[in-house]
Amino acid sequence: MIKKKILIITTYPIANAQHGGQKRTKAIYDAYKANFSEVKFMAVYYRGFYPVAGSLDVAVGEASARKIQQSPFTGDIIVSDAIYREPKVRRKVSSLLQGFRPDVIHIEQVYPYLGLKPLLKELGLKPKLIFGSQNVEYSMKEEMLLGLGVDPAVAKAAADQIEGLEHELAADCDLLAAVSTSDLNEHMKMGAVRSVLAPNGIELLPATAAASTYWQNYFEKHHISKKVIFVGSAHPPNWFGFEKMIGNRLGFLPPDTKLFLAGSISDYFSQGYTRERLEDATFWLRAVACGRLSDDSLAALLELCDVVVLPITEGGGSNLKTAEALLSGRKIVATNHAFRSYERYRDLPNLWVTDNPDQFRENLTKALAAPFIARTPEQQKSVEGVKWPNVMKDLVKEVSQL
Amino acid sequence: MSHAPVIWIDLTDLRAWSGHHTGIQRVVYHLAYGYSKREDVRFFFYNDARRIFVETQFIPLTEDPGSSAADMAPSLKGRLKQKAVQTARGLAHRAPESWRRAILTPENKNRLRHNYHRGRHFLSKLRRSTIDRGPVGPEAVFSAGDTVLIMGKAWDYPNLMPDLGVLRRSLHFKLVQVIYDLIPSLHPHLFGPGLFRQYTQHMFEVAANSDGLVAISKSSKRDMERFCKELRLPVPPIGIMRLGDDVMSAAPHPGSVGSLEAGEYILCVGTLEVRKNHALLYSVWKLAKLRGIELPKLVIVGGRGWFTGDVIYALEHDPDVRDQIQIVSGISDSQLTWLYQNCRLTVFPAIYEGWGLPIAESLAYGKLCLPSSTSSMTEIAGDLLEYFEPFDAAACLNLIVKYLDKPVLASKEAEIASKYHPTSWDTTYEQFDTFVRSAY
Numbered sequence: 001m002i003k004k005k006i007l008i009i010t011t012y013p014i015a016n017a018q019h020g021g022q023k024r025t026k027a028i029y030d031a032y033k034a035n036f037s038e039v040k041f042m043a044v045y046y047r048g049f050y051p052v053a054g055s056l057d058v059a060v061g062e063a064s065a066r067k068i069q070q071s072p073f074t075g076d077i078i079v080s081d082a083i084y085r086e087p088k089v090r091r092k093v094s095s096l097l098q099g100f101r102p103d104v105i106h107i108e109q110v111y112p113y114l115g116l117k118p119l120l121k122e123l124g125l126k127p128k129l130i131f132g133s134q135n136v137e138y139s140m141k142e143e144m145l146l147g148l149g150v151d152p153a154v155a156k157a158a159a160d161q162i163e164g165l166e167h168e169l170a171a172d173c174d175l176l177a178a179v180s181t182s183d184l185n186e187h188m189k190m191g192a193v194r195s196v197l198a199p200n201g202i203e204l205l206p207a208t209a210a211a212s213t214y215w216q217n218y219f220e221k222h223h224i225s226k227k228v229i230f231v232g233s234a235h236p237p238n239w240f241g242f243e244k245m246i247g248n249r250l251g252f253l254p255p256d257t258k259l260f261l262a263g264s265i266s267d268y269f270s271q272g273y274t275r276e277r278l279e280d281a282t283f284w285l286r287a288v289a290c291g292r293l294s295d296d297s298l299a300a301l302l303e304l305c306d307v308v309v310l311p312i313t314e315g316g317g318s319n320l321k322t323a324e325a326l327l328s329g330r331k332i333v334a335t336n337h338a339f340r341s342y343e344r345y346r347d348l349p350n351l352w353v354t355d356n357p358d359q360f361r362e363n364l365t366k367a368l369a370a371p372f373i374a375r376t377p378e379q380q381k382s383v384e385g386v387k388w389p390n391v392m393k394d395l396v397k398e399v400s401q402l
Numbered sequence: 403m404s405h406a407p408v409i410w411i412d413l414t415d416l417r418a419w420s421g422h423h424t425g426i427q428r429v430v431y432h433l434a435y436g437y438s439k440r441e442d443v444r445f446f447f448y449n450d451a452r453r454i455f456v457e458t459q460f461i462p463l464t465e466d467p468g469s470s471a472a473d474m475a476p477s478l479k480g481r482l483k484q485k486a487v488q489t490a491r492g493l494a495h496r497a498p499e500s501w502r503r504a505i506l507t508p509e510n511k512n513r514l515r516h517n518y519h520r521g522r523h524f525l526s527k528l529r530r531s532t533i534d535r536g537p538v539g540p541e542a543v544f545s546a547g548d549t550v551l552i553m554g555k556a557w558d559y560p561n562l563m564p565d566l567g568v569l570r571r572s573l574h575f576k577l578v579q580v581i582y583d584l585i586p587s588l589h590p591h592l593f594g595p596g597l598f599r600q601y602t603q604h605m606f607e608v609a610a611n612s613d614g615l616v617a618i619s620k621s622s623k624r625d626m627e628r629f630c631k632e633l634r635l636p637v638p639p640i641g642i643m644r645l646g647d648d649v650m651s652a653a654p655h656p657g658s659v660g661s662l663e664a665g666e667y668i669l670c671v672g673t674l675e676v677r678k679n680h681a682l683l684y685s686v687w688k689l690a691k692l693r694g695i696e697l698p699k700l701v702i703v704g705g706r707g708w709f710t711g712d713v714i715y716a717l718e719h720d721p722d723v724r725d726q727i728q729i730v731s732g733i734s735d736s737q738l739t740w741l742y743q744n745c746r747l748t749v750f751p752a753i754y755e756g757w758g759l760p761i762a763e764s765l766a767y768g769k770l771c772l773p774s775s776t777s778s779m780t781e782i783a784g785d786l787l788e789y790f791e792p793f794d795a796a797a798c799l800n801l802i803v804k805y806l807d808k809p810v811l812a813s814k815e816a817e818i819a820s821k822y823h824p825t826s827w828d829t830t831y832e833q834f835d836t837f838v839r840s841a842y
Contacts, residue, residue, distance in 0.1 A: 223568045251635030255567050255610045276590055278632055281602040361634070 002400045005038040007102035007127075009112045011076045013043040013053040018264070018292065019233040020320040021134060024179075024200055025108045028132065031392035032106075035400070040100055044079050044089055044112065058092045073145060073236070074158050076111040083115025090119065097125055104402055106177075108132035110162065113169045128402045131173035132198075136186045138163035140315055144236050166190055174402055177395050180341035196398040199341045201391035202323035207300035215300050225256040226368050227305040231298065231324065232265035237315035239268050245311030245335060245360045248279040250286035252361050257368060260305065262290040262298055302328040307367045310338035311360065323386040329375070331367045333360065345383065349373035407547040409838070410575075411437050413458055414447040414562070415554030425759060426582065429618075429830075430554045432646060433580075434460050436831030437551075446542035448562045455542040455566075548575040549838060557604035567611040578838050579608055581617040581640070583756025584625040585677065592677040592753060594708040609635045614841030616641045616834055618757045619778035641837030646827035647762035659737045660730070664744035667699040667728075668802065669769075671738070671760040672752065674714060674729070675707030679774070682751040684716055685795035686802065687723045695803060698746055700727045703738060742767040747805055753792045755779055761787075766824040770814050772801045786821055 012019075014026040025041075032039040043050075043057040046068050053059065060068075060082045068075040082089045097119070105120075105127045107113050120126070142159035146152060170176065171191030177198045178184035184195050219227065230246075232238035242265070253259065261269055266289035273280040293301065302308070308325040312335055322342050325332045331350040339346060339353060346353065350373055352363035375383070384390065415430050437443045438460045445460045544550060550570075556562050556579070570577050586593050586601035608615070609630050615638055617623035623640045630637040658664065672678040683700060690697045706714065717727050733741075742748070748764040750773040758779045764771035765783055773779040775789035788804075790797035805811045 223564075223571075225571075247634075249632065249634045251606065251610065251630065251633035255607065256571055276598055278587060278602055278629070281587075281599045282606040282633055285603055285606055 002036050004036045004104060004400070004402075005100060005102045006032050006036050006040070006104045006106060006399070007096070007100060008032070008039070008041045008106045008108060009116065010041075010043050010108045011079050011111050012045050013050050013057045014041060015054045015057075016052040019235060020200070021109065023320055024134065025132075027201060027203070027388040027392060028106065028108065028198075028395070031389065031396055032399070034389075035396045038100075040096070040102070042093070042096055044083050044093065044115070046075055046079055049075065056096060058089050061086055061088055073148060073150070074141075076109070077114065077158065077161065080111040080114035080116075083112060084118045085115065090115075093119060094123060097123055101125070102127050104128045104130060104174075104399065106130040106132055106399075107169065107173075109134050110137055110166050110169050113172075114165055117168065117172070128174040129169070129172055130175045130177055130399065130402075131169045131187065131192065133176060133178040133183050133187055135179075135315060136166070136183055138166060140237070143314055147240055148236060175398055177398075182340065194398070196394050197341075198395040199386075199391045200320045200323055201386050201388035202320060202327050203388050204302070204324060204327045205295055205299050207303050208296050211294075211296045211300035212304065214297070215304050219304070222258070223256065224258045226254065226258075226307075227301075228253070228257065228259045228307045228309055228364065228368070229262060229301060229305040229330075230259065230265070230309045230311070231262045231302075231321055234264040234268045235315075237312065238265050241311040241313040241335070241337075244313050245357050246309065246364070247357070247361075248273055248283045250283060252365060253286045254365070254368070257286065259287045259309075260290050260301060261287055262293050262301060264292055266291050302330065305330055307331045307333055307364065309364065310334035312338040313355075326383050326386050329383075331370070331372065333363045333367050335360070342386070348379055348383070349375060405545050405547060406442065407549065408545070409437060409440070409443045410542060410544060410548060410550045411443060411445045411460070412447065412550070412552045412554060412556070413445050413460060414556070414559065417447045417458065418558075426555050429580065429645060431463070432827035433551075433553050433831055433834055435462055436828065436835070438462065444542070448556075448559055448565075449538055450559050450561065452538065453561055453565055454538070455544070455569075456538050457540050457542045544569060544573050544575045546574040548573075550575055550577050551838065552577070552579040554580075556608075557601050560600060560604065563604055563607040563611060567607060570611060576613040576841075577611060578614040578616065578841060579612050580643075580834075581605075581608070581615045581622050581626050583618075583622050583754075584629050585754055585756065587629060588625055589677075589754050592675075605629060606633060606635065609633075609638060612638050614639045614641065614837065616643050616837050618643060618645055619755075619781050621778035621781065622756050639841050641833075641841065643830050643833040643837070644825045645757055645759065645762070646825050646830045647759065647766045648824045648826050658744070659733065659740050660728070662699075662701065662728075662741075662744070665746055667701045667745055668697070669701050669703065669741055669745035669748045669764075670750065671703045671742075671748065671763070672750065673704040673707040674702065674710045676709050677753050677755075678704070678707075679751040679753045679792050680710065680717070681713045682774075682792060682795055682798060683749065684713060684720075684723065684727075686799045687726055688720070689795050689799050691722045693799075695799070697726065697802065698806070700749075701741065701745070702727065702729045703731070703733065703741060704729075705731045739767075742769060745769060747772065747802075747811065749798070749802065750774065750779070751790075751792055751798060752776075752779065758782055762824070765818055765822045768815060768819055770805055770811060770818060772798065772805070774798075783818075783822060786818065 008029055010025050012022055014022050014029060017023045017026045029041050040056060041054060045057060045059055046065060047059040048065060060079050064078050064082045064086055067078045083093055084090055138159045141162055142155050145155035145158060167190045170187045173192055176187050176192035176195040178187060178195060179198060179200050181197060184197055188195060230242060270289045273283045308328060308330045310322055310325055310332060312319055319338055322338050326345055333352045335355050336353055352367050354360050354363055411434050413434060415427055445458050446455050447458050449456050584605060586597045587605055590598040615626060617626060617640055620642060623642055626640055627637055670683060674680055680702060687697060687700060718724055742764065747770040750758060750760050750771055752774055754777045756778060758773060761771045761773045761779060761782045771787060773787060773789055774792035776792055780789060788801055790801055
């Protein structure tokens with residue numbers, strides 16, 4: 001155990017981790033806990049997005065909550081600003097910083113630095129800083145806001161603010177931990193000196209017999225022979241990618257095939273595809289909204305499905321869903337974007353990659369019909385490298401040397 | 403032991419239908435009749451309550467399913483319905499004017515009509531369900547190499563296609579279906595609420611699960627191809643058959659119908675519903691009045707369908723046209739035959755059709771029809787007829803005026819008599835069966 005006090009700070013709790021960012025942060029926390037003497041985690045967050053939180057987590061107050069309700073997709077900026085500007089939040093964060101006196105603060109995603117930087121200065125604290133990068137945030141945020149129809153001037157202002165913050169943290173940090181080589185290079189250009197690649201990983205639990213039986217009965221009852229799964233949160237890039245690469249006109253899927261939508265992404269489709277349009281009326285003949293599944297149920301569905309689709313077209317970083325798909329051993333139909341930072345697995349069998357939407361759909365029908373090819377022992381061993389403890393090794397090593 | 407391939411004919415529609423055959427039942431009957439003469443054919447129906455396919459027998463009728471001497475007098479059901487309508491109207495007229503205005507708004511009338519149709523649909527389902535829960539015959543055993551033919555309104559049974567699809571995938575028989583139209587999916591505003599989703603889902607599974615389709619017009623074939631393309635469905639082979647229109651078997655009604663005089667009216671046949679576009683005819687007769695053109699009486703034959711309350715109110719109450727337009731419903735085929743035989747000409751302003759049987763019927767009776775120019779309607783007689791756009795009242799009026807000239811009309815009728823050859827149901831059956839044999 002290495003003697004070091006580390007505080008991780010984010011804009012979302014990791015209790016009941018659901019989305020990719022939460023899972024990654026939880027994995028970082030677990031890796032630090034396993035290797036360093038004292039590790040604490042704190043989220044400054046909005047309760048409307050995250051009803052479940054940990055004991056040190058601080059929810060923003062009413063004033064910030066109202067701002068978030070008006071502009072939910074800039075919620076991360078608003079809660080980060082509250083660290084310094086909202087008295088109650090500032091008091092709690094200050095109290096933790098002064099009481100714990102961390103040697104290292106790991107800021108996962110750039111946002112908390114907005115309030116943390118002035119607070120650290122005010123408190124006269126100078127811990128080592130780790131910039132945990134999951135994306136090049138400014139460009140992704142602008143793209144996302146424009147995609148949601150936000151006024152371009154507003155989107156640009158938000159992107160400019162985030163870009164400035166990324167430059168500041170890159171220049172100020174003692175270590176940059178990025179998920180992909182391209183993000184790492186981008187943030188190095190912004191001023192980071194020392195860096196480590198910490199790709200996303202996965203923890204895939206084996207399914208229980210009860211969960212597998214549930215799904216097998218479901219398939220039998222509904223006469224489903226072929227199963228396709230898309231796992232995703234209701235994070236806009238997920239539905240943008242799905243709508244671009246697969247779309248809501250699912251006639252190309254054979255009648256005995258169902259596309260299972262797992263995770264909060266299915267809420268988006270359930271609420272969105274209800275109009276008097278041909279595609280809305282027929283989407284659910286081939287798709288199934290699973291909602292948020294328990295880890296066990298999701299593991300069983302992944303084990304039993306034929307194809308995992310990764311229609312990811314935007315967003316930075318590497319993708320947890322890709323690691324999950326690789327580890328599941330199922331056939332994969334993906335975009336090149338989904339395989340960012342997993343390029344070394346591109347030659348695995350049962351994998352179809354394209355960025356052309358028509359070709360993507362064709363690949364999906366091909367994958368459904370294609371025979372399954374077993375991996376060699378070497379290929380399987382290499383895939384095991386995507387598990388969290390393996391992908392965190394380099395980060396732990398670098399942090400221990402800070 | 404090898405199995406001799408069987409052609410299985412679905413009679414679900416005929417089994418569920420208690421009265422006089424309308425369009426689709428007539429198609430099912432005539433095609434089934436054609437097949438009934440063959441050795442390799444068996445019949446079945448879908449039991450909705452038990453979700454099974456049951457073998458049955460086809461029993462040919464002793465007279466044309468679309469015409470009957472018994473129709474001369476209204477049936478008990480018809481008499482009860484007429485009485486109910488008369489009573490309701492009587493009550494409405496006795497009610498104070500202020501009540502009538504408050505309650506019988508066009509919107510409420512539409513709502514009542516809509517609920518009436520929903521109620522009828524529910525009762526029909528209840529009746530079917532009651533029958534289906536009773537004793538059943540042997541299940542139809544489809545096998546590899548067999549061909550299953552669906553020719554009726556299978557969309558009324560939401561489980562039929564999924565159930566048949568599952569069987570087809572496991573038993574590997576061939577499935578061929580008749581496509582009437584895609585109107586509820588592509589033009590949902592022309593129907594009441596609720597049908598769009600059910601119909602669209604049905605047609606989606608039809609396209610996905612069929613080895614071949616037979617459309618009743620080139621227009622319906624095009625619409626099916628468009629539907630498949632829009633939903634990224636593979637397009638199955640689609641043939642076309644022409645529906646029979648040899649309607650001359652019904653004996654004309656002795657004497658005139660109502661107070662109508664032979665040759666003194668223009669006829670329009672079709673249910674009063676938005677799609678049939680009676681609103682255009684109202685505009686045509688109004689326009690004639692404005693321009694000082696004297697038109698013959700317009701006789702509209704058809705039951706009252708959905709969302710036409712405003713138009714019917716105008717037709718019945720506008721002083722300019724109320725004596726010029728007569729709505730007739732609940733008549734027998736022999737009365738309809740009289741109306742066709744004695745009209746000046748017919749007009750058919752529908753917005754969209756899968757075929758347009760009243761056009762073919764009119765021509766089969768030797769009468770000129772002036773139809774609108776969309777969808778399948780130009781396929782029936784091509785250049786033999788003149789057309790108008792379904793939203794162009796002036797064009798329709800001009801055509802009517804042109805053919806009010808007796809020598810012009812006589813010349814056109816002579817051309818129809820020499821060039822229009824009604825299609826027999828035997829021909830329809832031959833076209834359908836040729837496709838079935840060659841589709842795969």
